[in-house]
Amino acid sequence: MxxxxxxxxxxxxxxxxxxxxxxxxxxxxxxxxxxxxxxxxxxxxxxxxxxxxxxxxxxxxxxxxxxxxxxxxxxxxxxxxxxxxxxxxxxxxxxxxxxxxxxxxxxxxxxxxxxxxxxxxxxxxxxxxxxxxxxxxxxxxxxxxxxxxxxxxxxxxxxxxxxxxxxxxxxxxxCEWRIRFDKKATRREFFYLDDRNRVKTLLMKVQNTFHYADLKELDAKALRLSYTDGDLHMLIVLPNKNDGLGQLQQRLLSIPLTDIISGLSQRKVNVKLPKFTxxxxxxxxxxxxxxxxxxxxxxxxxxxxxxxxxxxxxxxxxxxxxxxxVNEEGNEAVAVSEVQTNSGKPKRPPPPPMDFHADHPFYFVIYDAQHGPLLVGNLQSPVAAGCIDAPHKACLCER
Structure with missing residues (x-):
């Protein structure tokens, strides 16, 4: 569609x-x-x-x-x-x-x-x-x-x-994912706060066909995860460097969301994503x-x-x-059909899966394809110390 x-x-x-x-x-x-x-x-x-x-x-x-x-x-x-x-x-x-x-x-x-x-x-x-x-x-x-x-x-x-x-x-x-994560595959692994510090947290895993982009101009990559509501999506922009979020956020100020969306293409992707509230x-x-x-x-x-x-x-x-x-919940995995032709030519082997391991700070936006961004945020640390005016937190502990 x-x-x-x-x-x-x-x-x-x-x-x-x-x-x-x-x-x-x-x-x-x-x-x-x-x-x-x-x-x-x-x-x-x-x-x-x-x-x-x-x-x-x-x-x-x-x-x-x-x-x-x-x-x-x-x-x-x-x-x-x-x-x-x-x-x-x-x-x-x-x-x-x-x-x-x-x-x-x-x-x-x-x-x-x-x-x-x-x-x-x-x-x-x-x-x-x-x-x-x-x-x-x-x-x-x-x-x-x-x-x-x-x-x-x-x-x-x-x-x-x-x-x-x-x-x-x-x-x-x-909301439930259109392509779910397998709860049995969720494991405690390292989340890298920067190049020197890391903590153990729960990372969910799935391999499937997603919309993906290598954003060379941002020194980052993007992945879109869709929800069961057809117009709702989560776009994650992951800097290539463990400490690259600050620079990425500055660069994103001048890039419309539609520019990133239009650059996405379907690829087989190995995904790791923190489980968090x-x-x-x-x-x-x-x-x-x-x-x-x-x-x-x-x-x-x-x-x-x-x-x-x-x-x-x-x-x-x-x-x-x-x-x-954000957790593993969702419907049964939905596979994307590959179009085959009868040209008589030998089929090229599919490209190897891309890795999208969100095991360090990243930016995300949950958007409605009809109306625009509903939620915008980042995840920098499994535990947020202190607060501004009132409590704010991201909890990645096992539930």
């Missing part, structure tokens, strides 16, 4: 994913990272619906996020078309976005209707003065939207009596400011389309959490 042609939304989301992830990696070097460009971009699009057109706030959001248009109606329609895919009967992707505002903020009815209809997310007034209760309300909503898979994102200490507006976005992803949560304000979006965090923010009140309103927090699980 040919790849669907990427659309304008795909390109917009891909550009944002590259820029945002690049800033995240720059701000937090040496850490395992995972983020959801789609949920972050849609969360900021909701805020854009409340910004007064032509103001500094609106211009910063338009430029920093790179929406498909500067017209709010077109932006909203684009997100409605994409988000609708994951709203009903999706057991693979659980995502949630919501805007919480102080009880003192009177909401415009047209703003509430817009977010509810186009973004499947009704803004809610909340009493931030009751910090613990406010945190419980938000956490309960997240639990209900992610089928109890994501809990306790909001801690009472991130809320103050002065809090006016909090944006929350979360995503949980778990990765989750990452943080407050995104520092990264958002690095994109040139600063006005939303000060009292001068022009958010008059949210509320008719002239009271000062700004974004206090942007909370994000992403979770992905």
């Amino acid at each position: 040919p790849e669907p042609e990427p659309n304008t939304f795909f390109s917009s989301l891909d550009n944002f994913a590259s820029t945002f992830y690049g800033q995240l990696a720059l701000l937090y070097p040496g850490r395992n990272l995972i983020c959801s460009p789609l949920t972050i971009q849609s969360c900021l699009a909701m805020l854009r619906m409340g910004a007064v057109d032509g103001t500094v706030t609106a211009k910063e959001l338009d430029k920093g996020i790179g929406f498909v248009s500067n017209d709010t109606n077109e932006i909203a329609e684009g997100f409605q078309n994409v988000l609708a895919t994951y709203q009903e009967n999706s057991n693979v992707v659980h995502m949630a976005n919501r805007m919480y505002l102080s009880q003192s903020v009177q909401l415009r009815s047209e703003f509430v209707e817009l977010l509810t209809e186009k973004f499947y997310s009704e803004p809610e007034n909340i009493d931030f003065a009751e910090m613990a209760n406010a945190a419980n309300i938000i956490n309960d909503w997240i639990v209900s939207k992610t089928k109890r898979l994501i809990k306790n994102l909001v801690r009472p200490e991130v809320i103050t009596k002065a809090t006016k507006l909090i944006l929350v976005n979360v995503i949980h992803f778990k 990765a989750e990452y949560e943080t407050e995104l304000s520092p990264v958002i400011e690095m994109l040139g979006i600063k006005r939303i965090f000060i009292d001068k923010a022009e958010l008059g389309k949210i509320s008719p009140s002239q009271a000062k309103m700004k974004v206090s927090k942007i909370l994000h959490k992403a979770f992905v699980e």
Whole structure:
């Protein structure tokens, strides 16, 4: 089946994913990272619906996020078309976005209707003065939207009596492979943190026909693993050097995802991939400011389309959490048929299998072939020491 042609939304989301992830990696070097460009971009699009057109706030959001248009109606329609895919009967992707505002903020009815209809997310007034209760309300909503898979994102200490507006976005992803790994083949082997340090961890193994590319210009190789949902794929970009991830991530900033996808071809591949569960949560304000979006965090923010009140309103927090699980589970292996001809000429022997051993730090993106990147991240270490604002980890221990 040919790849669907990427659309304008795909390109917009891909550009944002590259820029945002690049800033995240720059701000937090040496850490395992995972983020959801789609949920972050849609969360900021909701805020854009409340910004007064032509103001500094609106211009910063338009430029920093790179929406498909500067017209709010077109932006909203684009997100409605994409988000609708994951709203009903999706057991693979659980995502949630919501805007919480102080009880003192009177909401415009047209703003509430817009977010509810186009973004499947009704803004809610909340009493931030009751910090613990406010945190419980938000956490309960997240639990209900992610089928109890994501809990306790909001801690009472991130809320103050002065809090006016909090944006929350979360995503949980778990899907079965189209070509599964054999659990019996999973072994403890070395994962090389760099050229000098290594640790033992669980590596899954499979040999089959996959989409593969040797990316000489990146000093890396790429492998695409497909999920049972036909439009969902994981693309892994593995540097050739054990300590090459940092340089690879910088080079990827200027390369569209579609360029790598178009260079893939079917090859027999021996695959080794860590078995891991990765989750990452943080407050995104520092990264958002690095994109040139600063006005939303000060009292001068022009958010008059949210509320008719002239009271000062700004974004206090942007909370994000992403979770992905990678293990052997999947359907029976699906072999790719080889086309044979009756030309009478002797058949060439097939090329030997390529080795793709992800036994050192790598970059990955889980993407929807129709809409773009859902999750972008890296795995640098089996155990992530410390945290930024909240726990984040990648656990490769045997389960």
